[in-house]
Amino acid sequence: MSDCIFCKIVKGDIPCNKVYEDADVLAFDDIHPMAPVHVVVVPKNHISTLMEVDTEKTDIMNKLIAAAQKVAKIKKIDASGFRTAINCNAEGGQVVFHLHMHLLGGRKLQDPLG
Numbered sequence: 001m002s003d004c005i006f007c008k009i010v011k012g013d014i015p016c017n018k019v020y021e022d023a024d025v026l027a028f029d030d031i032h033p034m035a036p037v038h039v040v041v042v043p044k045n046h047i048s049t050l051m052e053v054d055t056e057k058t059d060i061m062n063k064l065i066a067a068a069q070k071v072a073k074i075k076k077i078d079a080s081g082f083r084t085a086i087n088c089n090a091e092g093g094q095v096v097f098h099l100h101m102h103l104l105g106g107r108k109l110q111d112p113l114g
Ligand code: 5GP
Pocket: 005, 014, 016, 017, 028, 029, 030, 031, 032, 033, 040, 086, 087, 093, 094, 095, 096, 097
């Protein structure tokens, strides 16, 4: 999508601090980190929200999880622990409408339910 910020990052039109990349997924440091490690893991193809994931036709969620495991190892928080979160739509706190998984760690995290 031409006006999507994460599509622009995937294309290289907006710079990012890349953490991990494969054929289907890109992971990069969040621009406003909420923890010492805060990485955003996105599918390279545009999917707007979790509700748009076609669970019958795609294994993109498995690919996001596999990428998150790799990111956790790269950032050396696989053993200490981390949290993943996918915000969906307005009341879920979604601001960027390109599916993404947050990966947070590097400190003891508090109760996530706001
Ligand atoms: P959401 O609230 O949609 O789940 O999370 C969007 C996340 O994307 C936010 O944590 C925000 O800081 C991050 N973000 C928004 N724009 C950019 C950007 O241009 N670059 C990077 N690296 N992160 C961004």
